[in-house]
Amino acid sequence: xxxxxxxxxxxxxxEASQKEQVLSEILSDLTRRHYANCPEYARILxxxxxxxxxxxxxxxxxFIPVRLFKEFELRSVPQEQITKTLxxxxxxxxxxxxxxxxxxxxxxxxxTLNEIIxxxxxxxxxxxxxxxxxxxxxxRSMYSARGAGIIGFSIxxxxxxxxxxxxxxxDLEKVSSFFEEHKNEPILMFGYxxxxxxxxxxxxxxxxxxxxxxxxxxxxxGGWKKLKDQAVDALEFNRRVQSRLGxxxxxxxxxxxxxxxxxxxxxxxGHMHCSNYSDVIIRRPKDFSPAGIGEKGLMELLSVxxxxxxxxxxxxxxxxxxxxxxxxxxxxxxxxFKIHGRIKSAELRGCSDTYEKR
Amino acid sequence: MIPMKNVDYIVGTSDINRxxxxxxxxxxxxxxxxxxxxxxxxxxxxxxxDLSALAFWGRxxxxxxxxxxxxxxxxxxxxGLCFHVAxxxxxxxxxxxxxxxxxxxxxxxxxxxxxxFPQIDALCATIKEILQRYPEIEQRTAFVRYPRRxxxxxxxxxxxxxxxxxxxxxxxxxxxSLPALPRCVDIAFADRYSIAMIDADAVLNADETQMxxxxxxxxxxxxxxxxxxxxxxxxxxxxxxxxxxREKFWTAAERRAREKYTLQDAxxxxxxxxxxxxxxxNDNMERCTHHDNLLYRExxxxxxxxxxxxxxxxxYFFEYALKDENELFAVITEKFQTIxxxxxxxxxxxxxxxxSNTRGIDRIVPIGKALDIDxxxxxHDLIRELSRGIYVGK
Numbered sequence: 001x002x003x004x005x006x007x008x009x010x011x012x013x014x015e016a017s018q019k020e021q022v023l024s025e026i027l028s029d030l031t032r033r034h035y036a037n038c039p040e041y042a043r044i045l046x047x048x049x050x051x052x053x054x055x056x057x058x059x060x061x062x063f064i065p066v067r068l069f070k071e072f073e074l075r076s077v078p079q080e081q082i083t084k085t086l087x088x089x090x091x092x093x094x095x096x097x098x099x100x101x102x103x104x105x106x107x108x109x110x111x112t113l114n115e116i117i118x119x120x121x122x123x124x125x126x127x128x129x130x131x132x133x134x135x136x137x138x139x140r141s142m143y144s145a146r147g148a149g150i151i152g153f154s155i156x157x158x159x160x161x162x163x164x165x166x167x168x169x170x171d172l173e174k175v176s177s178f179f180e181e182h183k184n185e186p187i188l189m190f191g192y193x194x195x196x197x198x199x200x201x202x203x204x205x206x207x208x209x210x211x212x213x214x215x216x217x218x219x220x221x222g223g224w225k226k227l228k229d230q231a232v233d234a235l236e237f238n239r240r241v242q243s244r245l246g247x248x249x250x251x252x253x254x255x256x257x258x259x260x261x262x263x264x265x266x267x268x269x270g271h272m273h274c275s276n277y278s279d280v281i282i283r284r285p286k287d288f289s290p291a292g293i294g295e296k297g298l299m300e301l302l303s304v305x306x307x308x309x310x311x312x313x314x315x316x317x318x319x320x321x322x323x324x325x326x327x328x329x330x331x332x333x334x335x336x337f338k339i340h341g342r343i344k345s346a347e348l349r350g351c352s353d354t355y356e357k358r
Numbered sequence: 359m360i361p362m363k364n365v366d367y368i369v370g371t372s373d374i375n376r377x378x379x380x381x382x383x384x385x386x387x388x389x390x391x392x393x394x395x396x397x398x399x400x401x402x403x404x405x406x407x408d409l410s411a412l413a414f415w416g417r418x419x420x421x422x423x424x425x426x427x428x429x430x431x432x433x434x435x436x437x438g439l440c441f442h443v444a445x446x447x448x449x450x451x452x453x454x455x456x457x458x459x460x461x462x463x464x465x466x467x468x469x470x471x472x473x474x475f476p477q478i479d480a481l482c483a484t485i486k487e488i489l490q491r492y493p494e495i496e497q498r499t500a501f502v503r504y505p506r507r508x509x510x511x512x513x514x515x516x517x518x519x520x521x522x523x524x525x526x527x528x529x530x531x532x533x534x535s536l537p538a539l540p541r542c543v544d545i546a547f548a549d550r551y552s553i554a555m556i557d558a559d560a561v562l563n564a565d566e567t568q569m570x571x572x573x574x575x576x577x578x579x580x581x582x583x584x585x586x587x588x589x590x591x592x593x594x595x596x597x598x599x600x601x602x603x604r605e606k607f608w609t610a611a612e613r614r615a616r617e618k619y620t621l622q623d624a625x626x627x628x629x630x631x632x633x634x635x636x637x638x639x640n641d642n643m644e645r646c647t648h649h650d651n652l653l654y655r656e657x658x659x660x661x662x663x664x665x666x667x668x669x670x671x672x673x674y675f676f677e678y679a680l681k682d683e684n685e686l687f688a689v690i691t692e693k694f695q696t697i698x699x700x701x702x703x704x705x706x707x708x709x710x711x712x713x714s715n716t717r718g719i720d721r722i723v724p725i726g727k728a729l730d731i732d733x734x735x736x737x738h739d740l741i742r743e744l745s746r747g748i749y750v751g752k
Contacts, residue, residue, distance in 0.1 A: 040638045047637035047646055065631040072638060285623040287650030288630070298623060317627055346624035348671060350586025352526030352549050353446045 001025060003108060003304055011115045011275040012332035016325050019334060020058060023279055026304045027312055028055040031062075034310035037076035041310040059281055059290050063300050063315040066258055069097035077102050077308045088145035088257035099258055102308035109261030109305055110152060112277050116263060117156055120251060121217055127182040128157020129175070131191030131200050131218075133164040145257035146192060149221060152260065153190045163191075168199045172209065179211050179246075186215045189245075192222035193252070197237065204244040213246035221253050221263070225341060234270065254339060258311045262303040264337075271328050271336035278303045280337050282322055283315065296321045296340060319343050365510060368470065369486045370499030376519070378436035379463040379498075381745045382425040386460045389492045391418035393457075396484055406477040408450040415732070416457065424461075424733060428741060433748045436463025437543060438519035440744060443511075443533055444468060445524040445547075448587070449475035452501070453485070454731050455522050461733070462744035465498035467514055472506055512536045520744050523547065545743060547588070547736050550695035551666040554579075554591035554725060555680070558603035560701020572700060573610035575726025579698055581619045582729075584672050588736075589696040589721070589728040592669055592676060593658070595686060597702065599679035612653045615673060619652065625672040626651040632674055640668060661685055666693045683707065687714040694718030695736060698725045 001022045014022060034041045035052040041064070045052055050062050068074065075082065077100075084106060086099040101109075130150060137147040154160050161178045165171050179187075191200070196218075204210065218241065227237065238250045254272055255263035262278035274280055281290050282297040291297040299320040306312045319340040328336045362372070379386065394416030397403055403410035414420075425431065440459040444452035452468050459466040470478060482501060489496040504510050515521065515536040523533045523546040530546040538544070554576070564572060580590045596604065633654060636643050642664075644657040654674040658665070661678055668676060680686060687710070697719055699707065704722045711719055720737035723730070733740050 044634050044637045047633070047643070064634060065627060067627075067631050068634055071635060285626040285651065286621060288626075298627065315627065315630070317624070319623070343623040343627070346622050346628055346672075348447065348584040348586045348625075350447050350583055350590075351445050351524065351547065351588045352586075353529050 006276050006304065007111060007115065009276055011119050011277065012273060012334055014276045015333050016335075019276065019279070022276070023302065023304065024055060024058050024061075027058060027061055027302060028052075030304070030307065030312040031056070033307065034076045034312070038074055038310045040072050040074055041076070058279060058302060061302075061313050063283075063313045064310065065315045066097070066256065066317065069099060069258055069309075069311070070095035073098055073100070074311075075100040075309050082308065084148075086145060086148055086257060086260065097257065099260075099311065100309050105306065105308040108307070110155060112261040112275075112305060113152055113263065114155065116265060116275050116277075117153075117219065120265065121156070121186075121188060125156060125158045126186055126188040126217075127159045127161075127178070128154065129161050129163055129178055129187060129189045130154070131163045131189060131196045131220075133166055133168060134162040135166050145260070148257075148260060149192070150190070153219070157188050157190075164195075164199055168195075170200060170203050172207075175211065179213060183214065186217070187213060189216055189218040189248070191218070191220055193220045193224065193237070194222055194226045196220055196241070197227055197232065201237075201240050201244055205240070210243065211245050213248055216246065216248040218245075218248050218250045219253060219265075220250070221255060223254075223341075228341065234266075256301060256314065256316065258314055259301055259303040259306065261305045267328060267330040267332060267336070269328060269330050271323055271330070272339060273328065273330075273332050273336045274334040276334070277305065280320065280322065280335055282320060282337075288315075291321070293322045293324060298343065299337075299339070317343050362504075362510060362513060364507070365502050365504045367500055368503055369482050369501040370489065370496055372500060373497075374439065374465050374467065374500050375497035376439040376465045376517075377498075378438055378465075378746070379494075381431045381434045381436065381463045381741055382421075382428060382461055383463060385492060385494060386463075387418070387421045387425070389488065389495050390416045390457050390460070391421055392488050392491075393485060394418070396488065400484070402477070402480050402484075406450075406480070408448075409477055409481065411730070412450050412453055412481075415454075421461075433750065434463070434745045435748070436465075436745050437541075438464060439517055440464040440466050440520040440522060441514045441518040441538075442466060442468040442522040443524055443529060444471055445526070445529075446471040446473055448583075449477045450481065451524060451731070452478070453481055455524065456499075456501075458733060458740045459520075459522065459744060460495065460498070462741045464520065464744060467500045467502060467518075469511070469514070470501055470503045472503065508532070508536065518542050521545070522744075543743060545738055545740065549693075550588035550736070551669070551693045552589045552591050552696040552698070552728065553593045553595055553686075553694070554698045554700075555595045555597065555686075555702050555707075556603075556607065556699070556725075557597045557701030558600040559598050561603040561607050562600065564606075569606065569610045572607070572725060573614040575724070576611050577614040577618060578726055579728035580675075581615050581673055584625070585674070586671050587729055589698075591696075591698055591728065593665060594675055594677045595680040596677065597680055604677075608653065608655065612649075615652050619673065621651060621672065629654055629670075629672060629674050632670065636668065661689045663689045663691050665689065666691065683710050684714065687711065687716050690716040690718045692717045696721040696723065696728055698723055698728050700725045 032052050081102045082100045083103045084101040087096045253263045253265040264272045279302040281300040284291050284297050299316045299318045301314050322337045325335050326333050394413045397413035442455045456468050515538045518538045520543045526549045642659050644659045646656040648654040656676050658678045
């Protein structure tokens with residue numbers, strides 16, 4: 001099976017055994033491709049004595065640490081085929097990861113995102129309120145992951161309206177007229193979890209202003225780290241969003257800048273789902289062996305999309321656990337899981353001061 | 359000196375008396391051995407092995423031996439006031455640097471790590487209690503803690519006759535940029551690199567008990583400090599190399615680490631990332647093997663001076679079969695600090711080292727003693743350098 005064949009299926013339709021067969025084939029192909037075209041990747045596989053010429057199971061395929069995209073420029077196509085370079089600082093450190101995207105890779109990303117999101121909201125394009133500032137997408141050549149996310153999501157909507165001005169203040173007039181104009185139809189909203197919290201929910205609470213959307217869907221992404229510090233969990237977030245914006249169905253989703261497109265969306269039962277395009281393997285930190293259901297470990301993410309850079313099998317620094325396979329009450333097939341957040345950064349003994357830098 | 363704002367005086371006084379004392383002063387020795395005796399009796403040393411190292415070192419008998427090894431202590435006085443910047447990641451180091459300053463006859467201001475450790479709190483309480491019986495020493499003691507700020511450090515530097523600067527290259531650069539008294543002596547402990555030298559035949563001949571002790575000792579030198587101390591071995595050099603000896607050694611070492619080492623998740627990721635980085639960048643890597651994430655072994659094709667730039671953490675070792683000692687001496691730079699050895703004659707090794715005029719290697723000690731700090735450390739004769747000799751001509 002190829003990626004094109006996958007696009008002919010509903011995005012949450014493959015059961016475990018079929019999926020392993022399909023993914024292992026596509027991912028083994030990608031491994032061969034990156035091995036042949038990305039010298040750095042090839043050196044790692046050689047050091048692992050990995051035989052890329054054969055097909056392997058998903059769990060056997062070698063993963064590379066996401067951090068490597070901060071330290072090296074990894075690409076598997078000639079520079080002239082790179083149309084976009086995505087940058088993301090991630091959450092730790094100043095180093096920036098660089099993801100080199102070819103036109104084909106970008107196309108596959110947006111097609112995949114489209115399949116996944118429209119399985120939640122339907123194929124029609126809804127009026128879209130972006131809970132962010134338009135400034136974020138100004139520089140298109142070296143675009144940030146946040147800007148890329150906004151642009152990527154914009155294809156699902158029409159009449160895209162930005163709720164925040166350049167100084168991140170909520171533009172009340174613009175937002176009111178958006179809600180007014182579309183009061184009789186479903187609307188779509190999108191933003192980054194922390195931005196929504198800080199510049200929409202908290203801002204509206206301070207001003208004591210509420211809107212009354214009748215039928216809205218909000219997708220948000222970006223992680224809970226900063227909100228956790230304020231003791232805000234998903235339930236609290238959803239409740240406060242609804243109390244300020246009205247009848248809003250809230251969907252959280254998860255994805256890495258290194259694997260844009262094949263995102264993981266949380267269903268109505270609060271479970272993150274792998275689609276046909278992606279998978280999760282939990283690795284035990286002691287030996288990287290695959291963990292069982294309900295066992296916490298490091299999250300390895302697989303995606304069928306990366307063709308222009310070797311990001312199809314990645315070891316993240318996030319901790320998670322598989323909750324089940326093929327049997328979520330929401331009906332979606334595939335693995336579903338829970339994310340516990342970033343692992344604690346290393347605390348090392350030793351002579352040289354590491355964390356007392358000014 | 360006026361007590362400074364934002365500075366916590368944890369032990370001792372803000373009104374420090376900088377009048378020097380003779381080196382190895384009797385009252386100072388009595389004070390240190392009382393700390394040692396108190397710790398020996400305390401349940402604390404079972405909880406914190408680093409406290410037991412301090413207690414053992416500070417024994418009355420050891421101090422007497424150090425004093426007699428020192429030679430004549432007449433006509434030597436402390437320099438005055440010594441300001442110590444303790445490293446942030448080795449909890450008990452502050453106490454060693456403090457007693458070295460005292461034995462040399464100085465008053466001491468010790469900047470404690472801003473990060474708190476239970477053994478620091480416990481040790482400070484012990485020292486504080488004992489100081490009550492040594493008013494002369496109490497007047498010469500200040501353990502301070504403050505938010506890391508240059509203005510405050512600068513005030514302490516201004517009055518320092520000596521500075522003991524731990525914490526590596528970055529900290530040294532920071533502290534040395536702050537002016538001290540014109541005659542101030544700085545002893546700075548830079549980032550260093552260390553290796554182990556093992557004779558394969560000696561490993562093959564070792565019985566079970568000896569292997570157990572060797573692996574225990576190797577563990578204490580390396581994993582115990584996340585392999586991140588300056589004197590923890592990064593590279594293992596094999597003399598009379600044999601595959602069987604290596605297997606015997608690493609099997610024992612790995613078993614010890616499995617029993618004792620807590621591998622943090624982030625360290626597991628760091629080690630795998632280092633493996634990937636090494637695969638990409640290091641043309642000198644022959645291969646790298648690992649069964650699980652406890653132990654990575656990277657075989658080198660050749661020895662180069664550049665090896666100091668390839669450092670492992672938490673159990674990532676480099677290995678090389680050494681043809682002869684000269685192959686090592688040829689690549690030693692001033693960055694090299696300690697050779698820990700097993701089955702090697704240290705006196706012969708030292709003689710050949712000196713004969714080849716190397717710029718590095720300050721310590722040659724058996725495996726297991728890498729971290730044993732003492733009055734001669736990192737190439738410095740601390741008591742001599744922190745004190746002042748009076749020349750009398752006739």
